[in-house]
Amino acid sequence: MAFAPKVILIPIDLSEHSRKALACAADLGACFHSRLMVLTVIEDRFPYPDLFSFDHPAEDFYKVMRERAHQELEKLIEHLPHIKGQADLYVTRGHPAAKIVEVAGKEKADLIVMGTHGTSGLGHALLGSVSDKVIRQAPCPVLVVRHTHERTELGGDPHG
Numbered sequence: 001m002a003f004a005p006k007v008i009l010i011p012i013d014l015s016e017h018s019r020k021a022l023a024c025a026a027d028l029g030a031c032f033h034s035r036l037m038v039l040t041v042i043e044d045r046f047p048y049p050d051l052f053s054f055d056h057p058a059e060d061f062y063k064v065m066r067e068r069a070h071q072e073l074e075k076l077i078e079h080l081p082h083i084k085g086q087a088d089l090y091v092t093r094g095h096p097a098a099k100i101v102e103v104a105g106k107e108k109a110d111l112i113v114m115g116t117h118g119t120s121g122l123g124h125a126l127l128g129s130v131s132d133k134v135i136r137q138a139p140c141p142v143l144v145v146r147h148t149h150e151r152t153e154l155g156g157d158p159h160g
Contacts, residue, residue, distance in 0.1 A: 003141075004032045005028070005032055005034050005109075005110035005111040006032075006034055006035060006110050007034060007035045007037065007107060007108060007109045007110050007111075008025050008028060008029050008034045008035070008036050008037065008109065008110065008111045008112075008113055009037045009039060009100070009103060009104050009107065009109040009111070009112045009113075010022050010025040010036060010037065010038050010039065010112075010113050010114065011039045011040070011041065011096070011100045011103075011112065011114050011130075011134075012038060012039070012040055012073075012076075012114075012115070013040065013041075013096070013115075014040065014069075014072050014073075014076070015115065017115035017116060017145075018114065018115040019076065019115075020115055020145050021113050021114050021115035021144075021145040022038065022076065022080070022113075023080065024113055024143075024145045025113035025143075026080050026082065026083045026087075028111075028113065028143075029083065029086070030082060030083075034110075034111075035086075035088070036083055036086060036087040036088070037087070037088045037090060037103070037107055037109065038073055038076075038077070038087050038088070038089050038090065039090045039091075039092065039099075039100065039103055040069050040072075040073060040090070040091050040092075041091075041092055041093070041094060041095075041096040041099045041100065042062060042065045042066060042069060042091065042092070042093045042094075043093075043094075043095070043096060044062075044093050044094045044095060062093055065093075066091045066093065069091045070089060070091045073089045073091065074089065077089070090103065096130045097130045097133035097134050097137070098133075100112065100114070100130070100134050100138075101133075101134060101137045101138055101139070104138055104139055104140055105139045109139075109140050110140055110141075111140055111141055111142075111143060112134060112138055112140060112141070112142045112143070113142075113143045113145065114130075114131055114134065114142065114143075114144055114145070115131075115144070115145050115146075116129060116131045116144050116145070116146055131144050
């Protein structure tokens with residue numbers, strides 16, 4: 001039996017890494033005629049660095065953050081015309097890994113496609129990465145699109 005995902009969840013943090021995952025998921029979605037769900041999670045942590053420069057209550061701050069994130073998602077989708085109008089956009093608030101797993105379960109996602117920042121060292125040892133947590137807890141398969149550095153034809157760093 002072939003794997004043909006009907007629902008693909010694409011959690012993105014608007015970084016370049018997650019944009020590559022979105023492009024990959026869009027291609028997969030086109031191949032399988034999948035429903036695409038693009039999700040971004042506003043981290044629910046305190047202190048949130050930008051919160052202190054905001055002149056309104058915390059709830060207003062998070063409302064503004066959700067609105068901005070939704071606008072950014074819409075702009076991002078504009079640059080992928082082959083999925084424009086075919087992707088559902090979601091913005092939620094919470095701990096990213098937990099929310100991704102929760103949405104995947106609620107929406108019965110068949111596949112999660114996400115990027116990774118390639119966290120390593122002490123930060124990874126202490127906190128782990130969102131993708132690691134999602135892989136361990138997700139109710140469906142997870143495809144992690146790893147960030148790769150550009151290489152020249154000879155395999156060297158093009159900047160060095």
